[in-house]
Amino acid sequence: MNGQMYQIACIVAAARKALKSGKEICYKPEKYTNKLNFQILPSEKGEVTELSVTDWFKNLKEKGLKDLKLFCPISVEDRGILGFSNTTQSSILCFYKDGKASYFLPNWESASPGKGWDVTYTEYEWERSSQDIPHYENNIEEFKDILARIEDLAIKIECDNFAKVFHSARKFLLDPESGKGLAEPQIPPQHLSIFRAASAADVFGAMGSWNDEPGWLAQDKGLGQVYDELSDQLLRNIRLAILFAINEW
Structure with missing residues (x-):
């Protein structure tokens, strides 16, 4: 599997398990990851905060996280691009108890030779036309x-x-x-x-x-x-x- 898709799938799975169990998230970055952090939405002062996976999940819970889902399109215009970085178009959808939603988009950048990848997940507001959380059928x-x-x-x-x-x-x-x-x-x-x-x-x-x-x-x-x-x-x-x-x- 594409390494970028594998990572985001593992992060979402770990977060969902932690949310359901009420415990801390347990996730260990893959060997090809050099640096991994999450940038949450800017505060009222315009400050951007970078968090580890553990602190990211704590922040989501503090904001009233209700559910989170992996999202990715089921088709692409050009399959040939899938061999390159930042082409999976996948994201983490977060749904909160107050009805708001946000999503995290990953950006992969090559670190110095032999050092793997630096990965940053950046949060954006999601202006949804529907409040329904997406569900997927067994295919x-x-x-x-x-x-x-x-x-x-x-x-x-x-x-x-x-x-x-x-x-x-x-x-x-x-x-x-x-x-x-x-x-x-x-x-x-x-x-x-x-x-x-x-x-x-x-x-x-x-x-x-x-x-x-x-x-x-x-x-x-x-x-x-x-x-x-x-x-x-x-x-x-x-x-x-x-x-x-x-x-x-």
């Missing part, structure tokens, strides 16, 4: 189907390595016990298989990814349109699976 059956179909396409265009990836992702959905022991977000066991499948199936990157040579190979075999349609459906189902696994418990 496991559709996900299974698209993984089987895109595995078949990968075989036809002689991309056996990607066929194996899609096969493994589908296995996580068919056998919830497979894949245990992997580093995963703090979500209920019944949601872990869905997250594992989404993580394994996320093949959208830069050079060497599903965005690269497979597209040309499909075009050469007259399967370019099929490749585009299945790739769009795969991305959609990956995003829906992540949103369900992280948010709906």
